[in-house]
Amino acid sequence: MEYNLEVINLVKNYQDFRLNKINIKLPKGKILGLIGENGSGKTTTIKSILNLMAYDKGNIKIFGKDSKNLTKKEREQIGVVLDDSFFSPILNVNDINKLMKHFYNNWNEKLYYDTIKKFKIPCNKPLKEFSSGMKMKIKVLCAISHEPKLLILDEPTNGLDPIFRYEIIELFNKFVSNGENSILMTTHITSDLEHLADEIIFIDAGKIILDIPKKEIDNEYGIVELLEENFSKINKEDYLKCLKYKNEHYLLVNSKLEFQKKYPELAIRKPTLEEVMLLLVKGD
């Protein structure tokens, strides 16, 4: 299998935090969702991939090559959306186009303006007058308008309304449909990944605690909601995690069929990524 991105045993030590042996493999044509609560290490991983900071151990390969040795041309094949940084807010859409033309040899002005038109973004208004959702639209446009092969997106759906989130998810699906392009995406809005991600990596306190194909979560994982009296009948080894909320116990099981066989009287439903994340972090 060919990979657009490989992170191998990435380690970064801070005084009070350690990013511990992070491994990510992003094949061509796939979307990988990196999820985790705030401060779990998602942004540190992204920053390391983008060489925005030095890491202590490990290796990062982009298009099969050490990320530190990429040529300008190879770096042009990467599109990036960062949640907290962009151009100065006094710039407008036309200014950004002029700048990007200088930064990318393969900047597709037509694609940029066509999508600007489609998203109804005013061209002469400075960024500071846009809503955060509108600004995010422009960031996403900048990331895709040079037709990259790899998109690295840090919270790209932050601040977006449901309609645009849908539009952008469509855009990302179309982006990977050629089988060559890939997306690495961090988000805390896990619902966006439900219909988008092929693979989910869940980071908690600097460690990967779940690395699984999304299909496997859909097919194997389940949630069982139980009242106190029913919960006492369940063996501890039959579920992965349990969380008590109000009077109910929520169980996360990773082998739906086996659980169903053993407890045919109990209803089991498909979990959302948010539930998986919550139970893995907060569950016992």
Next chain:
Amino acid sequence: MNTIKGLLLKDLYVFRNFKGNIIFSIFMFIFLIIIGSIERDIFTISSILFLFFFGMNSISSFSYDENALSDKYLLSLPISRKEIVFSKYLFVFLDSLISILGGILISFIITILVRGKMDNIGESLRICIIAFTSVSFLMCANVPCIYKWGVEKGRMQSVIIPALFIFLIGIFGSLLLLLFPQLYLNVNLLYLFKISPYICLVLNILFYTVSYLISYKIFLKKSI
């Protein structure tokens, strides 16, 4: 080179934000130079004031970048740290250069129009070059402080460090004269003033090179 052009353009767009203020200030300057020139030749002082007023505005581009965390975004594009630092220095230099040239041109035209002649143009231009070098010194001391501590946090250091340099140079000069008093008699100040453009050229190259290398080293190690 295309990337550097783009980075310069980005900083230039910052100036567009206070285009109105710049135009108003230029007209105010022109008005004041006209008034001042009626009484006497103020070519030198007006050119230098023009330089100090407009030639240090480039610092604001750091502030805009810092607020938008632009460096982080730029480094995620196919732009190197070297290009970012180099473009900043180029911008700072061009801002000072255009300001002194603009100041000289405006002052010259007004002086000729109002007074009909100009006294000691060579001497005035030499003083302008020395003033330009002083601004270069201040800016070159400022920029590494900004890279190290940021525009806000580095404000105090940006004042202290150049002041400290000037103080140390003063102390060194005084000590030198104290130890070797004959130097005072041997140094031909008039000759030094005559060759000052060459000395300034060397100093400008030295300031910008050393400052650029320090800033680049700081920025290279910085986690963005």
